Each structure stands twice: as structure tokens, then as C-alpha cells.
Amino acid sequence: MYVKKIVPTLNCGLDLVGEVLYGKWKIRILWFIHQGHLRPSELQRKIPDITRRVLNVQLKEMEDHELVTKTIYPVMPPKVEYTLTDFGQTLIPLIGAIGLWGDEHQDRLRRVILKHNAIAAGKPENAELV
């Protein structure tokens, strides 16, 4: 497991949230667990772009952070389920609000993201076309 060399800033609430929610897929994983997709294989089908390796890593972090609980059923083939802890549950309204904001503004967001990528690629002339 990777060990941080730079100690994180933990001054205010926003810093702290950043530490536990930072991760390319974490918010979506929490959301899908909330929706009842509890098994790793189910989660991976819901989020095909994530690899099993990274899914495991991020779930492990969220388990350490007490956002989810892992239950291993001693059956064959293996069965594992993740559920939200009470603590993780308190994040759901926030995640819902964030997703809603994103959905409401999705056209604009898509446009500015593509525009920025075009600028970064040195093709700002395309920025007007997207």
C-alpha cells in the first residue's frame, strides 16, 4: 500500500472531506452501494471503466475510513457484500445533491470540460466549436 510522504493539510472540514472522498470513483461507488449494488462484481458491472484492482483498493480505503462495512460470506464461490455504515449513510444526501447539480448542468459542464481539454491540447480554435 502506498504510504504518503507529504502529510495532508487537515485544517478545516473541507480538507477532511477531501481526504476521504478523493478518489476517482469513490463517490460513484458509494452511490451505487446506496442503490443496493452491494457485491464487487455488481459494482464493476455498474462502473465498467474501473478495474477490479482499483475497485478493491478504493473499497478498502473507504472501509478504513468507516464509510462502508465489508461482509465476507464463507461460501463457495466467494460472496462479499459492502454496505454503508451509519457514518457513510450521512454522506448520501450530499452525494445526491452533487449528482443533482451535475445532472441539472450537464450540458454546460460537458461543453466547458471539452473546451478546456481543447485549450489544454493547444487547439483553442476548436474551443468555440464544441
Added chain:
Amino acid sequence: MYVKKIVPTLNCGLDLVGEVLYGKWKIRILWFIHQGHLRPSELQRKIPDITRRVLNVQLKEMEDHELVTKTIYPVMPPKVEYTLTDFGQTLIPLIGAIGLWGDEHQDRLRRVILKHNAIAAGKPENAELV
């Protein structure tokens, strides 16, 4: 400027928000601008851990993403101010809610973050002490 090699997933609202809010300091920068700290030098004093270089980069991205507007005053010494756009403004209630959640749970968050870091460092025995 860095050009992405992996095209981002932009399926749902959560993906889109991630694209524009991902960045170690972005949420805090937005929050401080909201609080009236408009000049880069002010922002840097509020967030000493960020370097001017990175502050500029993240502000530039948020400008491309239409969350903030940059105003250059043609005076000497130079004066620059960033303000929230109407679009950026709509994020403020969300950021406020996130910060509030973090503040409310800050003791627990601090504890689990330190615990996770101890586990990652291979010293889980310390995990009970933090």
C-alpha cells in the same frame, strides 16, 4: 499544459462534477473567493500550503470551466481579481454543505484518516491509539 491521454468518463452528473471539482485545492479556492478573497496574493495567504504556481494552474482551469472570471487591472503593481461566475455561484450551497458535514464530523474524520494512514504504513497496532 498537460493533455489527457485517457478520455474521462462523462456519463452521469457525478462524473461531470468530478471533472471540474477535482483538484487538491479547488473547493477551498472557490470558498475563499466566495468569502471575498479575490486576489491571488490574498488567496495564497489564506491557503499557505498551496504554491503560487499551482494556484495559478487551478484558477486557470476553473476559468476555463466558467466557474470564475479573471479581471486584470492595467495598473502597476499588477492587480488581478477573480470572482465567481453565476455558474460558480450555484456551487456555493453545495460546498457549504460539504464543509459543514466535514466540520460536524471532524473528530471522527481526523481519527479515521490517521488510522488509515497508520494501516497503510504497516503499523496497524498504532491504529488503535490515534
Added chain:
DNA sequence: GGCAATACGGACCAATTTGTCCCTATCCGA
């Protein structure tokens, strides 16, 4: 003149995160 404050940004390196490849294990069904 020398120094501080203001602000910008290129070149390059370091840290961190994410992804790929490979191997383990068990049971079921064709």
C-alpha cells in the same frame, strides 16, 4: 541602486493515483 510587492509561466522533477499483468483458490456445469 537594491529590495519588496504584484503577477505570469516554462522546464523539469516528485508524489500520488490509477491501471495492467499475472497468479491464487474453489465450486459448478457443460
Added chain:
DNA sequence: TCGGATAGGGACAAATTGGTCCGTATTGCC
């Protein structure tokens, strides 16, 4: 017996992000 489903994880590589160092410019103050 072989392939597929389930789940886990080490070693390593690639991508991405963040940071350091340096150089540019102008004005005002001592």
C-alpha cells in the same frame, strides 16, 4: 477436464497531479 463465476492481491508501469526552481516585468520606497 476445461471454462467461467466469485474474490484477492503482489509487482510493476503509466497517467495525472502537484511542486520546485528559475526567469520575466513594473513601480515605489529607502
